[in-house]
Amino acid sequence: MLAMNAMVKPAADAVVADAAKAPAKVVARNVNVYYGDKHALKDVSVDIPERSVMAFIGPSGCGKSTFLRCINRMNDTIPSARVTGNIEIDNLDIYDKSLDVVQLRARVGMVFQKPNPFPKSIYENVAYGPRIHGMARSKADLDEIVTASLKRAGLYEEVKDRLSDPGTGLSGGQQQRLCIARAIAVGPEVILMDEPCSALDPIATARIEELIDELRQNFTIIIVTHSMQQAARVSQRTAFFHLGNLVEEGPTETVFTTPHDRRTQDYITGRFG
Ligand SMILES: Nc1ncnc2c1ncn2[C@@H]1O[C@H](COP(=O)(O)OP(=O)(O)OP(=O)(O)O)[C@@H](O)[C@H]1O
Numbered sequence: 001m002l003a004m005n006a007m008v009k010p011a012a013d014a015v016v017a018d019a020a021k022a023p024a025k026v027v028a029r030n031v032n033v034y035y036g037d038k039h040a041l042k043d044v045s046v047d048i049p050e051r052s053v054m055a056f057i058g059p060s061g062c063g064k065s066t067f068l069r070c071i072n073r074m075n076d077t078i079p080s081a082r083v084t085g086n087i088e089i090d091n092l093d094i095y096d097k098s099l100d101v102v103q104l105r106a107r108v109g110m111v112f113q114k115p116n117p118f119p120k121s122i123y124e125n126v127a128y129g130p131r132i133h134g135m136a137r138s139k140a141d142l143d144e145i146v147t148a149s150l151k152r153a154g155l156y157e158e159v160k161d162r163l164s165d166p167g168t169g170l171s172g173g174q175q176q177r178l179c180i181a182r183a184i185a186v187g188p189e190v191i192l193m194d195e196p197c198s199a200l201d202p203i204a205t206a207r208i209e210e211l212i213d214e215l216r217q218n219f220t221i222i223i224v225t226h227s228m229q230q231a232a233r234v235s236q237r238t239a240f241f242h243l244g245n246l247v248e249e250g251p252t253e254t255v256f257t258t259p260h261d262r263r264t265q266d267y268i269t270g271r272f273g
């Protein structure tokens with residue numbers, strides 16, 4: 001009886017309610033980031049639950065992108081950046097010296113503000129990652145991964161007859177879905193999205209938001225957004241940053257309706273930002 005119940009797919013609302021209790025996928029403790037002398041991120045600790053969406057909000061320059069980049073070690077590519085503290089994904093210390101950063105970035109995909117397809121065909125944009133990671137044994141395997149990824153990104157129907165056309169020839173919203181397909185293709189567990197809709201119109205934005213909502217069934221998603229409506233629509237938990245501090249983190253509804261900190265209150269009511 002129990003086993004049968006366990007197999008019943010919970011309603012979407014139950015998934016939302018459970019997000020708070022879901023095991024942590026990413027655990028950050030006392031993370032600091034310095035760019036030269038500038039202390040950009042200050043002692044940030046947070047647990048990010050698996051298979052849910054967490055939104056990072058806060059005024060420009062407060063450290064949202066900086067913290068996001070800590071989670072797939074993109075800050076390694078910025079010479080002046082220095083990171084201290086601890087981040088674990090599934091109990092694995094991602095700053096461990098023996099860790100393969102290329103493998104890490106396959107597990108932790110990233111989608112940027114501006115859609116950035118490679119100057120290659122739609123097919124090649126998605127096939128690139130699986131190919132360099134040796135994920136396909138044959139052309140048929142690769143075709144399968146490309147098709148499945150485009151389907152999961154909600155783009156397949158629109159591009160299936162022109163897979164060899166350049167990715168850059170798609171509309172902005174389609175390009176962003178292509179970038180999401182590219183991120184998904186290597187089978188990541190965590191997807192980082194830094195303002196993924198800021199260059200998109202409301203229709204394309206709605207499409208991406210729907211997609212994020214579907215993807216959270218299988219992935220842990222962290223999204224930076226300047227739109228509080230978007231944070232409220234897509235996330236189960238929200239973290240508010242201010243001047244490099246993580247001021248407050250909790251269920252999205254709580255953060256937006258009864259925040260604990262005055263700074264959060266001021267930001268969500270538009271007093272600064
Ligand atoms: N590559 C860099 N070199 C030096 N300082 C940097 C660098 N990147 C970010 N900073 C500084 O670190 C602080 C946090 O920047 P970050 O880009 O993380 O903010 P943000 O919250 O993402 O802002 P926005 O909403 O404008 O994208 C800022 O003061 C910024 O000037």
Ligand SMILES: [Mg+2]
Pocket residue numbers: 064065066194224
């Ligand atoms: Mg940013």
